[in-house]
């Protein structure tokens with residue numbers, strides 16, 4: 001893997017183009033990024049109070065003790081799992097959590113498996129760290145779910161040391177149930193593969209309950225974030241739950257790589273954890289958007305538009321209209337003012353037929369976008 005492997009994150013590139021169009025006075029419906037907005041008042045008040053009264057200095061590299069203790073309690077409350085706060089490390093969003101996890105768990109040159117399609121930054125972070133990526137394809141016929149058989153076959157072809165998996169997944173919204181996740185973890189343990197569970201879309205599950213990898217085993221690395229369910233993308237705050245053997249190593253790296261996560265963001269996050277009623281209300285809004293978008297995309301003729309089970313994305317087959325969704329998305333933005341992300345972001349092999357739409361925004365935006373797309377496709 002070399003740095004030439006790093007590609008643009010097209011969702012961000014489309015966002016940049018969309019913002020440039022807005023600066024020229026054009027209205028744009030944003031369905032390209034998974035960026036929910038809004039904060040409950042107590043979390044805002046806690047942050048403001050901290051700005052006025054707090055020292056706002058560095059915290060311990062692993063994060064403020066009260067936040068780590070609260071996060072440990074979260075696993076007890078939501079997953080029935082006892083977690084020692086010493087295993088919790090507060091990070092600057094899950095993005096820095098990946099860096100710490102990869103550097104802590106693997107040597108340069110290690111091969112880490114990810115699904116294809118999958119979140120594009122995984123590949124780019126691994127390439128930046130001089131690690132290799134093993135892509136395991138997942139298919140729409142299997143509900144975009146990874147199975148132990150897929151892992152075993154890929155490992156037999158070319159072994160890898162780690163497997164990184166998100167459930168709910170980006171871009172497909174696929175969600176694994178407890179048995180499916182446990183079978184994957186058991187398979188990894190059998191093969192000696194370290195399992196990294198990206199649980200950033202927990203809380204955004206429309207058909208079942210969230211299952212943490214910690215419910216099955218203490219050996220996986222858990223990566224989570226306040227960006228999605230807690231709508232705190234710009235606060236850059238997340239956390240890791242580490243297996244015992246990695247805690248000290250990751251702490252030492254965090255001390256030098258990042259010193260600490262933002263202190264005011266930690267204060268806001270601690271308050272946000274108590275506001276589930278507010279965030280569940282937001283989730284109910286996405287649940288309505290999810291059906292509205294699925295029905296609309298199906299009516300327009302996209303394939304595989306049935307509602308996803310989690311996250312806030314629809315990953316749909318646009319082959320009735322194009323086999324180059326990069327060009328399609330740019331034209332749809334320029335001619336119809338609808339921003340969506342080309343599938344090449346998530347899958348460099350087959351993504352040219354796919355488009356990802358985010359339904360993290362409002363139903364008004366989705367309705368407006370569907371109307372504009374109808375005119376565009378006509």
Ligand SMILES: Cc1ncc(COP(=O)(O)O)c(C=O)c1O
Pocket residue numbers: 034092093094095096119166169170198200224225226227233237238
């Ligand atoms: C699956 C997945 N993991 C991680 C991230 C990164 O989020 P953050 O660094 O804001 O926590 C994203 C962002 O969209 C994502 O979709």
